[in-house]
Amino acid sequence: MIVSHNELVAAVNKAFLGMRRSCGEADIIANMVADLQIVGLHGVRHFNNASAFMGLENDCPADIKVTGENTIEVDLHNCSLACYLPVVMDYAIEKMVGFKSLKIEINNCHNRWLAYSELVKLAAKGIACTAKWDNGSAPNRTLYVLNCGRITPELFLSDEVNDSDQRLHDMSIELSVRDFDVARLSEGYSMHVDPNTFAQAQNSAWKNGIFIEDAQWSTLKQTATAILVENSEQSVKGAGGLS
Amino acid sequence: MDADRATRTEATLRNADVVMAPERLGAMHQTRISFVRTLIRKMAQQQWKVSKQEWQLCPQGFGHVIYKLATPHHVYHLVVFCDQIADNERNDRVIAEKWDVTFALVYGYVDVSLLEKLRSNVPLQEAGRNPNNVLVLARANKSVRVFEHIVSHLAKGVQPNPKDLADVGYILRTTAVYGNGKFGIADFKLLEKNPDFEQSFSAQMCAVYLLRAFSLDWVNYLAIQRGGEQATELHSELQRYLGVGNATGLGMAPYLINHPCVVDQWMTTRETALAAVLDGATEVDKLAPLQVLLQKAIRHLEQVMTINETQQKLNAIAVGELKNLHENLVTLVEQSQCWRDLFVHSQHLSLETQEILAACLMELYPELVDVYQEQMNCDETLSLPSGKKIQDLLLTLEKNYRWAINTDFSLAENQYWFWYRSQDKEEPRLGVRGEEPGDDRESLLDIGRQANRLYHALLGQAPELSLVEFLVQYPQYRTIARRVWTMGHKAMGDIQMNVLHKASLPMHLLRCKLSMFGATTFDPRSDRWVRVTFFQGAPLLDEIHAQTAKDDWLFPLLPNHNELLNNEQPLGSKGL
Numbered sequence: 001m002i003v004s005h006n007e008l009v010a011a012v013n014k015a016f017l018g019m020r021r022s023c024g025e026a027d028i029i030a031n032m033v034a035d036l037q038i039v040g041l042h043g044v045r046h047f048n049n050a051s052a053f054m055g056l057e058n059d060c061p062a063d064i065k066v067t068g069e070n071t072i073e074v075d076l077h078n079c080s081l082a083c084y085l086p087v088v089m090d091y092a093i094e095k096m097v098g099f100k101s102l103k104i105e106i107n108n109c110h111n112r113w114l115a116y117s118e119l120v121k122l123a124a125k126g127i128a129c130t131a132k133w134d135n136g137s138a139p140n141r142t143l144y145v146l147n148c149g150r151i152t153p154e155l156f157l158s159d160e161v162n163d164s165d166q167r168l169h170d171m172s173i174e175l176s177v178r179d180f181d182v183a184r185l186s187e188g189y190s191m192h193v194d195p196n197t198f199a200q201a202q203n204s205a206w207k208n209g210i211f212i213e214d215a216q217w218s219t220l221k222q223t224a225t226a227i228l229v230e231n232s233e234q235s236v237k238g239a240g241g242l243s
Numbered sequence: 244m245d246a247d248r249a250t251r252t253e254a255t256l257r258n259a260d261v262v263m264a265p266e267r268l269g270a271m272h273q274t275r276i277s278f279v280r281t282l283i284r285k286m287a288q289q290q291w292k293v294s295k296q297e298w299q300l301c302p303q304g305f306g307h308v309i310y311k312l313a314t315p316h317h318v319y320h321l322v323v324f325c326d327q328i329a330d331n332e333r334n335d336r337v338i339a340e341k342w343d344v345t346f347a348l349v350y351g352y353v354d355v356s357l358l359e360k361l362r363s364n365v366p367l368q369e370a371g372r373n374p375n376n377v378l379v380l381a382r383a384n385k386s387v388r389v390f391e392h393i394v395s396h397l398a399k400g401v402q403p404n405p406k407d408l409a410d411v412g413y414i415l416r417t418t419a420v421y422g423n424g425k426f427g428i429a430d431f432k433l434l435e436k437n438p439d440f441e442q443s444f445s446a447q448m449c450a451v452y453l454l455r456a457f458s459l460d461w462v463n464y465l466a467i468q469r470g471g472e473q474a475t476e477l478h479s480e481l482q483r484y485l486g487v488g489n490a491t492g493l494g495m496a497p498y499l500i501n502h503p504c505v506v507d508q509w510m511t512t513r514e515t516a517l518a519a520v521l522d523g524a525t526e527v528d529k530l531a532p533l534q535v536l537l538q539k540a541i542r543h544l545e546q547v548m549t550i551n552e553t554q555q556k557l558n559a560i561a562v563g564e565l566k567n568l569h570e571n572l573v574t575l576v577e578q579s580q581c582w583r584d585l586f587v588h589s590q591h592l593s594l595e596t597q598e599i600l601a602a603c604l605m606e607l608y609p610e611l612v613d614v615y616q617e618q619m620n621c622d623e624t625l626s627l628p629s630g631k632k633i634q635d636l637l638l639t640l641e642k643n644y645r646w647a648i649n650t651d652f653s654l655a656e657n658q659y660w661f662w663y664r665s666q667d668k669e670e671p672r673l674g675v676r677g678e679e680p681g682d683d684r685e686s687l688l689d690i691g692r693q694a695n696r697l698y699h700a701l702l703g704q705a706p707e708l709s710l711v712e713f714l715v716q717y718p719q720y721r722t723i724a725r726r727v728w729t730m731g732h733k734a735m736g737d738i739q740m741n742v743l744h745k746a747s748l749p750m751h752l753l754r755c756k757l758s759m760f761g762a763t764t765f766d767p768r769s770d771r772w773v774r775v776t777f778f779q780g781a782p783l784l785d786e787i788h789a790q791t792a793k794d795d796w797l798f799p800l801l802p803n804h805n806e807l808l809n810n811e812q813p814l815g816s817k818g819l
Contacts, residue, residue: 004375004424005432017687022719027625061716087718090711093629206432209375229674229681231667238672238679239336239493239665240749240771 001217002209008034011224012047018226019051021059024083028117032082035117037212038205039152039198043114044216050080050111051223064091070099076109081171084109085118092175093127101176112171116144116153119173123150128179133171134162143189147179152198154182156189255518256734259643262510265740269751270557270594272602273797275609276516277761280794281616282448283781287792289315293456293784296353300325302468304461307362309353310453314439319378320353321346321453324366325461333384335418335490337670342368344415346457348379348450350429368419369426369668377428378440379450381420386411386488393462393477398470402478402807408485409801410548412764412776414458416488422447435620442619443505444760448777455487455778479783480802486779489762492772493671496742496752497662500688503730503737508621509759510735516615517601520608521583525576529607533576536603536797537569543763543798551767561595568592568600606797625725633713634706636724639731640698646739647691648698659745662686673749673771691741693723763799 003011012030029047036043062084063075072095074088088104096102112133119129123146132143139157146153174180186192205211212220229235261267273280285291292313300306305325312319323346332341345366349357357374364371368382389411396403422444424430431443440446459482466474499506544558544565568575568589579585582604589600605612640648650657660673661682676682687693697720704713714721730736738755741747748770757765762775780799782792 002375002427004427005430006424007427018684020683024718025722025725027722061718064715084718087711087714087721090627090629091715094709094711097630206430209427225666227664227684227686228666228669229663229672229684231665232680234679235665235672235674235681236667238663238674239670240673240769 001212001214003212003217004209005034005038005206008037008044008210008212011220012044014224014227015047015051015220018224019054021054021083023059023061023079024054025086028086029082029114032085032114032117034210035120036113038202038210039116040201040205040211041113041116041198042216043116044212044220046111046113047082048216048219048223050082050114053110054080054083062088064088066095067105070096070101071103071105074104074106076106078108078110078169080111080114081106081109082111082114085115089118089122092173093122096127096175100178101174104173104175106171106173107167108169109171110169112142115171115173119144119146119153120151122146122175123148123153126177128176130174130180130185131171134167136168139191141189143186145180145182145185147182148177150195152195152202154186154195155193155198156186157191157193158189160188160190255522256511256514257517259735260646260739262514263735263737263739265738265748265751267594267598268738268740268755269748270598271755271758272598273758273761273763274513274516274602274605275612275794275797276513276605276616277759278442278444278448278619279452279761279777279781280796281442281613282445282452283778283787283792284613284616284794286449286452287782287787287790287794290788290790292788293453295460296320298464300461300464303327304465304468307358308457308460309358310457312449312453316438318351319439320349320351321450321457322349322353322358322361322365323454323457324362326366330387333387335384335416336492337369337419337494338668339418340370342366342382342418343385344454344457345382346450346454347373347377347381347428348446348453350376350378372427375424375427375429375433378434378446379420379422380426380428381417381447381450381454383415383417383454383487386413386416390414390462394465394469397462397466397477398474400470400473400475402475402481405481405484405801405807408481409546411488412484412779413486413488414462415454416490416774417451417454418490419494420447420451420489442617448760451487451489452778452781455485455781456784458487459485459783478802478807479785480806483780483783484799484802486763486776486781486799489757489775489777490768490772491753491757491775493662493673493749495756496749497671497686497688499738499752499756500690500742502623503690503726504621504623504625504733506738506755507730507733507735509619511733512615512618513759514735516612517605519611519615520604521586522581523608523611524581525579525585527576530573530576532607533603534569534572536606537565537572537600539798539800540599540603541565541569542800546801547764547766549766554765554767557593557595560593561599564592564596565599568596602797609794625722625729627710627714627721627725627728629711631710631728632706633701633704633708633710636710636728637698637701637706640694640701640727643731643736644691644694644698644727647694647741650691650695650741652692652695656745657741658689658692658743660743660747662688662742676743688742690723690726690737692743694727696720697723697727 009030012033013026016026033043033047057079058077067073126148128147130145138159140161141158143156144153296311297309308323310321328341347365393403434440661676663681764776766774780796786792
């Protein structure tokens with residue numbers, strides 16, 4: 001299925017609004033999904049995975065505490081990262097004032113791939129970022145690195161399991177005013193997708209439309225119907241008659 | 244908005260409380276930087292060429308037609324499909340499934356394979372899928388009465404009765420014109436660097452203008468099919484008088500609420516252009532052209548046919564006021580140092596009259612106004628800067644959202660309506676809260692209520708508290724906080740309308756957008772539907788090609804007797 005960016009954003013927006021959650025912003029989440037999908041990283045699939053559980057998740061604020069001079073710890077209570085990351089990043093940026101770097105440990109969260117969009121925004125503003133997490137299935141370890149001004153990340157993946165310190169529902173984000181040493185950070189990762197690959201995918205999607213697996217699009221469209229109100233004779237009048 | 248613009252405009256622009264009040268938005272008129280005006284100027288200045296590529300219609304007028312549009316930069320094609328439908332299938336609402344005419348504006352060339360793909364999908368509209376070289380997807384229905392009247396007269400070799408044309412003003416009436424990625428077509432992003440259509444909605448306007456050309460070609464063709472050698476062509480003055488109708492319903496209203504930066508940009512640009520004129524000294528040699536424009540406005544309003552009694556009264560009041568203004572214009576201008584003095588003097592008049600005067604004054608100064616026509620696009624990001632405190636946002640709310648924070652939302656009348664989308668083709672509808680099902684799935688168009696709730700939540704916090712820390716605790720307010728901050732720091736900001744109020748009129752929102760597009764002849768069919776006309780009075784394609792197009796079609800008028808006699812085509816028996 002080839003869809004347009006506007007179509008994708010509108011569908012996710014409606015789907016999220018249909019969940020009637022207090023936490024989470026439909027327009028931002030819609031762009032998180034589209035930004036990920038447009039570079040070929042399956043944003044819709046991640047959103048569909050998230051939406052299957054969002055209705056069951058807590059709809060309460062994240063717990064954030066400063067645990068050190070330049071470290072903050074966030075508990076998302078097993079909720080989707082998509083609903084909280086923007087406010088967490090706002091908080092982090094304020095706490096970073098006066099420091100050259102900041103570490104954010106996000107615990108008990110899901111849908112970590114969807115962090116992509118917020119990290120890209122920060123890099124564009126001149127803040128370098130890394131994000132890494134472990135997963136229970138392949139790829140078992142994931143690392144994004146975005147140095148200042150980059151519009152697409154270096155992505156590193158590994159199927160090796162880190163037995164000693166596996167954190168399957170956490171994510172570590174590091175922000176810095178200086179660029180990261182990509183070679184050092186990526187040691188131990190067996191797969192690498194370079195930023196140009198994502199940039200090319202992005203350009204191609206803008207030009208030719210965005211590819212989404214049929215089943216994923218169908219699931220998303222179905223979720224987006226939750227906001228619709230059933231038709232009735234009375235409802236038809238609500239559009240205002242046309243003489 | 245950049246700081247320079249803020250400094251430059253704050254002193255001269257009308258206040259946002261004045262401009263963004265719903266009643267004033269509901270009195271807006273076309274100006275010379277409305278999108279249709281900008282488009283026609285561009286087509287004429289850059290010598291865009293339109294030609295018929297295919298005319299595959301049966302004698303009854305069904306089949307397909309392709310027009311080629313060549314600009315100095317690119318080539319496009321308008322592909323039109325004409326289908327036979329029963330009268331009871333002709334419905335202007337979004338829930339319709341068949342139309343007299345469906346069409347698509349395509350970037351580049353149309354080969355056989357693409358034509359077949361379009362033939363399979365364009366007539367289905369929302370139910371089809373089109374490739375992303377389709378820039379615009381749209382449909383239109385006939386005004387059956389006008390269509391038959393014109394064709395039957397032309398077939399007999401006589402011109403139609405102008406009065407009958409004036410009652411409607413168009414042959415075809417669009418019921419939806421989709422762009423920007425709808426149903427798989429090209430995103431606007433693809434056009435952002437295209438010099439032909441880089442302004443938002445310009446591709447849609449162009450498709451509608453080409454449809455107008457088709458509607459004229461269509462009736463002329465059918466007249467010949469029906470009348471043979473006896474048939475004649477529609478008089479060029481009548482051709483120019485006919486535009487393309489448009490039926491717009493509630494569906495347009497959510498756009499204005501959901502795209503606040505766009506609306507602010509449009510209104511700020513229009514107000515800046517107006518201010519550039521108002522700041523200038525009055526000039527004697529502009530007096531006569533202004534009198535002509537006011538006379539045109541009077542005659543235009545007198546010719547507007549509307550079934551809506553409120554609009555009839557508003558038009559009648561405006562006609563009376565404009566006549567008075569016209570009579571006293573010489574004295575008023577003599578007493579005015581600058582145009583602003585004259586404009587301020589009109590502030591006791593009705594909103595319709597004030598906005599007509601604004602449009603007329605802008606018309607006098609193309610050299611001051613037209614430079615703003617390319618400033619309609621904007622960044623739509625709603626964001627919060629770092630380092631703000633509760634008191635900063637409170638200040639913004641108190642300065643810019645009085646209309647919202649002073650509303651008592653505990654009163655039932657202030658949240659009487661809820662907006663929602665129906666399962667029936669997602670058509671936007673209004674329901675009465677507490678009486679109709681669906682308020683649990685209410686569309687979030689309640690900006691006033693959200694701003695009000697945010698305000699009261701902020702009042703309970705320490706003024707020095709970081710806004711970010713507040714939003715960590717209360718993330719449900721982050722969306723409205725972003726909006727209030729962003730819009731509160733723009734020149735015009737949000738539309739100041741509680742759309743939930745029992746007496747709120749969606750019509751005001753529709754008219755705001757339609758007048759920015761350049762619609763004329765506002766004919767409300769209810770408080771939620773309006774019929775308008777686009778390109779009425781606009782130059783014909785021949786005139787654009789021949790470089791004889793005039794940029795003088797504000798307030799289009801039915802051709803007068805002399806204009807119609809200046810042609811050898813015989814006139815109909817009834818009219819003249």
